[in-house]
Amino acid sequence: MPDIKFLEKQPLYTKFPFNVPEFILQFDQVNINMFCNVCDGNRTFNMTNEYDDSFIHIHPKLLRESEARSNMNKYITLDYLCASCKEFMRFFFIRVDENFEYIQKIGQFPPLDISIPEYIKKVIGKEYEDYFKKGRISENFGFGIGAHAYYRRIIEGIIDDLLDKISNLLPDIEKEKYEEALTKAKKTKNAAEKIEIVKDLIPPILIQDRYNPLRTLHEALSIGIHVESDEICIENAIIIRKNLEFLVEAIYRYEEKSKEYIKDMDNLKKKLEKYKS
Numbered sequence: 131m132p133d134i135k136f137l138e139k140q141p142l143y144t145k146f147p148f149n150v151p152e153f154i155l156q157f158d159q160v161n162i163n164m165f166c167n168v169c170d171g172n173r174t175f176n177m178t179n180e181y182d183d184s185f186i187h188i189h190p191k192l193l194r195e196s197e198a199r200s201n202m203n204k205y206i207t208l209d210y211l212c213a214s215c216k217e218f219m220r221f222f223f224i225r226v227d228e229n230f231e232y233i234q235k236i237g238q239f240p241p242l243d244i245s246i247p248e249y250i251k252k253v254i255g256k257e258y259e260d261y262f263k264k265g266r267i268s269e270n271f272g273f274g275i276g277a278h279a280y281y282r283r284i285i286e287g288i289i290d291d292l293l294d295k296i297s298n299l300l301p302d303i304e305k306e307k308y309e310e311a312l313t314k315a316k317k318t319k320n321a322a323e324k325i326e327i328v329k330d331l332i333p334p335i336l337i338q339d340r341y342n343p344l345r346t347l348h349e350a351l352s353i354g355i356h357v358e359s360d361e362i363c364i365e366n367a368i369i370i371r372k373n374l375e376f377l378v379e380a381i382y383r384y385e386e387k388s389k390e391y392i393k394d395m396d397n398l399k400k401k402l403e404k405y406k407s
């Protein structure tokens with residue numbers, strides 16, 4: 131179909147602005163890169179059916195097919211086959227908006243992935259793993275307010291610990307200033323307030339080009355889910371999840387590397403001691 135990002139990532143029932151051609155046949159056929167259960171890894175998938183072969187769902191009032199093709203909503207089925215094993219398939223069901231302004235996924239099998247990376251599970255713990263999963267499911271169904279609320283709950287629950295761990299990534303000279311701010315932050319009630327206090331003292335290693343993940347997180351947490359639409363909430367929910375994943379991964383990798391380094395050094399030093407004696 132039309133767009134790689136749309137097929138690979140777009141949650142169900144969300145509007146994807148698209149310049150819809152007049153006829154289904156004029157849609158491009160694109161290859162996508164997604165997980166294959168048989169190959170057990172990401173692979174290229176090719177579209178195997180034709181747009182004009184897709185069953186056209188016509189309202190009984192419209193008898194002429196040509197009229198249905200250009201004037202009615204279109205519901206299109208897409209079949210995709212893994213190019214490596216030629217066994218595993220993915221299916222998409224797409225709706226074209228009646229004003230031809232957007233397209234929408236209304237079905238997908240297998241569903242979008244909700245697996246949680248191991249490092250996330252280790253850092254957020256069992257209690258929040260469940261919220262993370264529910265957040266991913268809400269995201270995939272386009273329930274922005276729900277996803278936002280689940281991710282926010284995780285951040286509220288782990289924020290003190292997360293900010294403590296960030297301090298380990300700072301050089302000694304900047305640590306003191308950060309920890310002073312952190313003590314102040316811990317006395318405040320919610321995550322957005324805590325982040326506000328320390329966000330500009332973040333370790334340079336965490337800054338990515340023009341993005342400071344704590345500042346971005348702060349902005350996304352500050353939107354009011356009571357007043358914003360599902361569409362706005364979903365974008366912000368994804369920002370919260372991505373920044374959470376980035377921070378947790380950076381902290382986890384640093385801790386693992388540090389442990390590994392200390393273990394290696396201990397072993398090497400022990401060996402040297404033996405030679406000396």
Ligand SMILES: [Zn+2]
Nearest residue numbers: 166169212215
């Ligand atoms: Zn495969």
